[in-house]
Amino acid sequence: xxxxVLDIRNLCVDYHTPKGTVQALRHIHLQVPPAKVVGLVGESxxxxxxxxxxxxxxxxxxxxxxxGKIRFMGLDLQGFSASELRGIRGRDISMVFQDPMTALNPxxxxxxxxxxxxxxxxxxxxKKRERAARMLERVGISDAMSRLDNYPHQFSGGMRQRITIAxxxxxxxKLLIADExxxxxxxxxxxxxxxxxxxxxxxxxxxxxxxxxHLNVIAELCDxxxxxxxxxxxxxxxxxxxxxRPGHPYTRSLLECDPSxxxxxxxxxxxxxxxxxxxxxxxxxxxxxxxxxxxxxxxxKTPPPAVHLGEHHTAACHFLEE
Amino acid sequence: MLFYLLKxxxxxxxxxxxxxxxxxSMIHVVPGDPASVxxxxxxxPEMKQxxxxxxxxxxxxxxxxxxxxxxxxxxxxxxxxxxxxxxxxIVFKQLDETLVLVLASITWAMLLGIPLxxxxxxxxxxxxxxxxxxxxxxxxxxxxxxxxLYSLLFFAVTLKWLPAIGAGExxxxxxxxxxxxxxxxxxGLGWVGYIARLVRASMLEVLNENHIRRARAFGLPETxxxxxxxxxxxxxxxxxxxxxGIGRLISxxxxxxxxxxxxxxxxxxxxxxxxxxxxxVMGAVVVSTVxxxxxxxxxxxxxxxxxxxxxxxx
Numbered sequence: 337x338x339x340x341v342l343d344i345r346n347l348c349v350d351y352h353t354p355k356g357t358v359q360a361l362r363h364i365h366l367q368v369p370p371a372k373v374v375g376l377v378g379e380s381x382x383x384x385x386x387x388x389x390x391x392x393x394x395x396x397x398x399x400x401x402x403x404g405k406i407r408f409m410g411l412d413l414q415g416f417s418a419s420e421l422r423g424i425r426g427r428d429i430s431m432v433f434q435d436p437m438t439a440l441n442p443x444x445x446x447x448x449x450x451x452x453x454x455x456x457x458x459x460x461x462x463k464k465r466e467r468a469a470r471m472l473e474r475v476g477i478s479d480a481m482s483r484l485d486n487y488p489h490q491f492s493g494g495m496r497q498r499i500t501i502a503x504x505x506x507x508x509x510k511l512l513i514a515d516e517x518x519x520x521x522x523x524x525x526x527x528x529x530x531x532x533x534x535x536x537x538x539x540x541x542x543x544x545x546x547x548x549x550h551l552n553v554i555a556e557l558c559d560x561x562x563x564x565x566x567x568x569x570x571x572x573x574x575x576x577x578x579x580x581r582p583g584h585p586y587t588r589s590l591l592e593c594d595p596s597x598x599x600x601x602x603x604x605x606x607x608x609x610x611x612x613x614x615x616x617x618x619x620x621x622x623x624x625x626x627x628x629x630x631x632x633x634x635x636x637k638t639p640p641p642a643v644h645l646g647e648h649h650t651a652a653c654h655f656l657e658e
Numbered sequence: 659m660l661f662y663l664l665k666x667x668x669x670x671x672x673x674x675x676x677x678x679x680x681x682x683s684m685i686h687v688v689p690g691d692p693a694s695v696x697x698x699x700x701x702x703p704e705m706k707q708x709x710x711x712x713x714x715x716x717x718x719x720x721x722x723x724x725x726x727x728x729x730x731x732x733x734x735x736x737x738x739x740x741x742x743x744x745x746x747x748i749v750f751k752q753l754d755e756t757l758v759l760v761l762a763s764i765t766w767a768m769l770l771g772i773p774l775x776x777x778x779x780x781x782x783x784x785x786x787x788x789x790x791x792x793x794x795x796x797x798x799x800x801x802x803x804x805x806x807l808y809s810l811l812f813f814a815v816t817l818k819w820l821p822a823i824g825a826g827e828x829x830x831x832x833x834x835x836x837x838x839x840x841x842x843x844x845x846g847l848g849w850v851g852y853i854a855r856l857v858r859a860s861m862l863e864v865l866n867e868n869h870i871r872r873a874r875a876f877g878l879p880e881t882x883x884x885x886x887x888x889x890x891x892x893x894x895x896x897x898x899x900x901x902x903g904i905g906r907l908i909s910x911x912x913x914x915x916x917x918x919x920x921x922x923x924x925x926x927x928x929x930x931x932x933x934x935x936x937x938x939v940m941g942a943v944v945v946s947t948v949x950x951x952x953x954x955x956x957x958x959x960x961x962x963x964x965x966x967x968x969x970x971x972x
Contacts, residue, residue, distance in 0.1 A: 394874055426876030433875075438868040443890050443965050452886075453876045487966040500872070507876070 339410055341511050341543040342368040342391065347404035349383075349390050356616040360386045361567050364404070365642075368511065373537060373544040375554035375575075377590070378564030381612060384547045387564075388513050391545075392429060393421050409510065426453055430504040434516040436496035440488035446472075447484030450503055471502040475532060494525040501532065505540055512537075512544045518553060526550075530557055551594050555579055560648065563587045566612045566623050573649030583643070583651035585628045622654070630655060662962050662969045670955040677947045678730060682723050685940055692936040696739045735941035740933070745941035749923065753945060755825050756922040758834075759914070760907045762842040764900060767849035772889075772896070774850070775857025779892075780884055782862060790858075794851035803913035806844035810917060813840060823919040841914040845907065853896055861892040894961055901957025905950030909943075 349361040361383045368374045376384050389395040391406055406413040408424065433439045441449055450468035451461060465484060472480035475498040488496060497517060504512055514533070518526040534557055537544055548554055554561055555575055562572040563586065571584040582588045589608045591597070610627035613619055622628070622635040634654050643656040693709040694701060710716045714725065729736065735745035778787045814822035826834035864870065865888055873883050912924025923942055930938035962968045
């Protein structure tokens with residue numbers, strides 16, 4: 337197998353709070369192969385955003401990496417100094433954020449912001465503006481050269497997300513991290529943005545780590561999927577594995593809760609009963625025990641091992657057949 | 659931007675007209691007859707009536723207001739009956755001194771306060787941030803006339819480095835500058851703390867915004883992020899504050915003017931109120947009102963220049 341672009345091993349991240357240490361991520365193993373799209377799903381608060389913050393080391397002040405290794409193109413990012421890491425951000429790794437309405441600086445023109453991120457390239461300002469305009473056209477913004485002089489508030493939400501995507505790709509990254517880029521958009525725009533991303537990924541051949549809590553979006557866009565629950569990666573595999581042969585009870589419940597698979601009209605939407613356990617004092621055994629329909633005494637005692645279900649497919653549950 | 663300016667200036671003119679009308683009405687309802695003040699206790703009713711006619715006080719109130727507004731628009735603020743000189747001449751002579759003092763005070767306060775605020779925000783919760791915080795709160799708490807008195811005692815009386823009173827020989831730039839240092843220090847010191855606290859607070863808020871996170875995710879250098887991306891937004895509340903602050907200082911620099919025996923518009927208002935010199939009070943207050951409105955207009959326009967969203971809002 338070729339060297340993965342991003343290789344996360346045994347990553348643990350803690351938040352120090354007045355109430356105690358929140359173990360937000362525990363023993364995460366995740367690889368992003370070159371030119372592939374890896375999706376991460378999970379409900380709010382499961383640690384998706386903490387994971388990507390840890391990768392680019394833009395974490396909250398009270399967060400710290402308790403254990404584990406993050407390798408990017410074979411380089412150990414944990415060993416990087418702040419300035420070395422800054423050298424990677426916005427050159428080899430770039431990001432698209434969740435809320436396009438606040439992701440752009442409101443008092444600087446789009447052009448200025450797009451020129452600024454190319455500060456490492458020794459091109460003239462004119463050349464940088466041309467590059468920026470070409471990229472804007474590529475993401476579907478017409479009359480790009482003159483729109484460079486517009487301010488963010490003069491664009492709609494969907495347009496702004498196109499602009500942030502253009503910015504992320506302008507630096508020709510090896511890895512693009514997209515943190516719920518469509519969550520703040522309405523359904524039609526979401527489809528457009530996903531198509532655009534897919535299209536651009538084929539063109540630019542960069543790897544994408546795509547965060548979402550929207551299963552359909554993941555299925556549409558991704559090659560591999562990781563399912564996160566309460567700070568653990570409970571199952572990972574190819575899109576086919578996860579959507580057709582889900583192993584972990586949580587993945588199954590999640591798929592059943594997708595409103596688009598409900599066939600008959602019903603008064604109640606399916607939900608997973610219960611709440612996420614407190615990450616300050618973790619239960620012993622399986623993290624999903626309190627909400628699992630098939631919970632057994634062993635689940636309350638021992639944490640489940642990661643069981644290999646296929647070439648790329650693993651899930652952490654006591655009751656899975658290899 | 660031009661459209662914004664036109665609209666903003668139009669608004670300023672309306673504010674000035676309303677303010678002048680209100681001021682004139684206030685002087686009008688205040689008890690006491692200007693004619694008896696000017697003529698003294700031995701004036702006959704005929705003399706008073708004559709003076710009323712001369713001052714235009716016998717006409718209906720509305721006519722008085724309109725004619726006053728008309729004169730103000732032409733730059734004519736009436737005559738000072740004590741010195742028999744035009745009010746405008748007296749006021750503008752004092753105004754120079756006040757404007758120089760206020761601008762010098764605010765300028766040094768800005769030059770020190772803004773970097774201090776940025777520094778505190780970037781190195782938040784460190785020892786030096788807390789030190790800056792204690793310093794800021796301290797200088798805000800001390801009234802400017804106390805700073806004025808002590809700095810006068812220390813630098814002028816004990817050390818004899820700087821002159822104690824007056825504004826210096828007119829025309830001698832160096833002498834005037836030396837006379838400016840202590841009053842400007844006294845007035846500006848509190849503003850240093852004020853500006854530093856305000857810039858720190860708005861800077862912290864901006865540094866937490868999403869677009870700053872995105873700028874960091876693109877690896878932009880920290881200096882670019884702080885001084886170009888964040889400061890341009892974080893400075894907006896400070897510009898607004900300075901707009902009203904400078905306006906207010908024009909009439910409230912009076913403490914420092916009295917302590918250092920400098921001429922100035924604050925002192926002029928004070929003196930003419932004490933001596934019931936109505937035309938002079940009116941003239942000085944009108945001029946400082948106009949300057950107040952001018953200063954807020956300028957600060958609003960600077961805000962509009964910095965923030966495109968403001969430009970389109972008015």
